[in-house]
Amino acid sequence: MRIGITCYPVYGGSGVVATELGKALAARGHNIHFIAYSAPFRLAHVTENISFHEVNVNTYPLFEYPNYSMNLTSKMVDVVKYEELDLLHVHYAIPHATSAVLARQILAGEGVHVPVVTTLHGTDITIVGRDPSYQTVVNYSINQSDGVTAVSDYLRRETYERFDIQREIEVIPNFIDTARFQRLNKSHFKQAVCPNGEKLLIHVSNFRPVKNATQVVDVFHRLRAEDQPVKLILVGDGPDRSAAERKARDLGVYDDVRFLGKQEPIEEILSISDVFIMPSGSETFGLAALEAMACGVPVVASRVGGLPELIEDGDNGFLCPLDDLDCFTDRVRAMLHDADLYERMSVSARRTAEERFDIDRIVPLYEEYYERVCSHSSLQLQ
Ligand code: GMT
Numbered sequence: 001m002r003i004g005i006t007c008y009p010v011y012g013g014s015g016v017v018a019t020e021l022g023k024a025l026a027a028r029g030h031n032i033h034f035i036a037y038s039a040p041f042r043l044a045h046v047t048e049n050i051s052f053h054e055v056n057v058n059t060y061p062l063f064e065y066p067n068y069s070m071n072l073t074s075k076m077v078d079v080v081k082y083e084e085l086d087l088l089h090v091h092y093a094i095p096h097a098t099s100a101v102l103a104r105q106i107l108a109g110e111g112v113h114v115p116v117v118t119t120l121h122g123t124d125i126t127i128v129g130r131d132p133s134y135q136t137v138v139n140y141s142i143n144q145s146d147g148v149t150a151v152s153d154y155l156r157r158e159t160y161e162r163f164d165i166q167r168e169i170e171v172i173p174n175f176i177d178t179a180r181f182q183r184l185n186k187s188h189f190k191q192a193v194c195p196n197g198e199k200l201l202i203h204v205s206n207f208r209p210v211k212n213a214t215q216v217v218d219v220f221h222r223l224r225a226e227d228q229p230v231k232l233i234l235v236g237d238g239p240d241r242s243a244a245e246r247k248a249r250d251l252g253v254y255d256d257v258r259f260l261g262k263q264e265p266i267e268e269i270l271s272i273s274d275v276f277i278m279p280s281g282s283e284t285f286g287l288a289a290l291e292a293m294a295c296g297v298p299v300v301a302s303r304v305g306g307l308p309e310l311i312e313d314g315d316n317g318f319l320c321p322l323d324d325l326d327c328f329t330d331r332v333r334a335m336l337h338d339a340d341l342y343e344r345m346s347v348s349a350r351r352t353a354e355e356r357f358d359i360d361r362i363v364p365l366y367e368e369y370y371e372r373v374c375s376h377s378s379l380q381l382q
Pocket of ligand 1: 092121122123124126206208282284285286287
């Protein structure tokens with residue numbers, strides 16, 4: 001198939017999923033056309049059957065705000081027409097689904113038919129999309145898409161609860177390349193970060209407020225106050241990074257904490273880590289947790305959103321009530337002190353990634369879904 005993929009190209013789960021999906025589909029023989037305002041950060045290079053079409057967001061003195069969604073719509077129209085696309089697959093409802101639905105309408109006027117598949121990822125439904133200034137248009141764009149997928153049962157339920165949705169939503173979870181994300185031998189790196197054999201805690205996120213990154217520092221401080229031999233690495237960047245740094249300084253643990261900023265390849269850092277802490281206030285799936293689990297790093301996470309669909313409490317990680325720092329501290333301590341428990345959880349975390357979320361298991365679900373949507377929408381045309 002010839003597929004157009006639109007996503008936010010910057011750091012963030014939806015962009016990662018869209019890019020990895022495009023790369024995997026290309027490897028399976030499809031022609032992939034990324035349409036975005038810059039090259040997706042996980043798209044290392046274009047290949048014979050991967051192209052990138054940049055959306056130029058024009059400015060004009062009259063426009064106080066740039067019209068990204070209109071520039072995107074025009075680019076979609078051009079790419080569908082000239083590259084003869086069979087399908088547009090957009091990730092994140094705002095404004096990508098809206099632009100795609102409008103592009104489809106413009107193209108229909110020219111006798112070109114292109115179905116639109118929208119994948120809902122998270123904050124487009126749970127936070128931003130619920131804002132009254134967006135809700136009507138998000139609702140419309142979901143209902144007007146030819147196919148809609150959500151990354152967890154939780155997100156599917158939330159979408160039905162919060163919007164007036166008249167159509168089926170298919171659940172296709174996040175996935176992981178378990179050949180790339182596996183525990184690598186990085187003993188020199190580990191020795192450099194933990195010179196005295198300390199255990200290494202890790203947090204990876206975009207440091208948006210929903211990630212509660214400062215709580216990770218709180219938990220770490222509690223463990224250091226007990227003289228636990230631990231170090232902490234925080235990977236990523238975003239609005240709350242300075243607050244987390246300040247907290248580490250105020251609590252006197254800064255010397256044992258490293259803020260690495262945005263990093264690739266993340267699997268090398270996960271490979272020297274022992275426990276991942278994810279105290280998010282909301283998480284529709286938790287791709288960062290899955291990446292850790294694939295590298296055999298068990299996760300202690302909040303019992304929110306779609307995380308219980310990935311983490312089975314006491315089996316492949318631990319779940320704690322939201323904001324319950326005592327629980328987070330206890331569970332991390334338990335894993336660090338009980339080698340048998342740790343080993344069991346680490347093995348089970350890796351097994352979960354392999355058996356339920358491997359890229360080779362999930363990508364065919366998208367292919368089957370595309371086939372279904374395309375044949376259904378061409379039947380409707382007849
Ligand atoms: O908020 C983020 O972390 C980024 C956001 C996105 O849409 O870029 O991530 C969401 O989508 C990911 C991929 O489907 C999910 O794994 C994340 O759980 C989800 N984030 C939230 O729900 C907060």
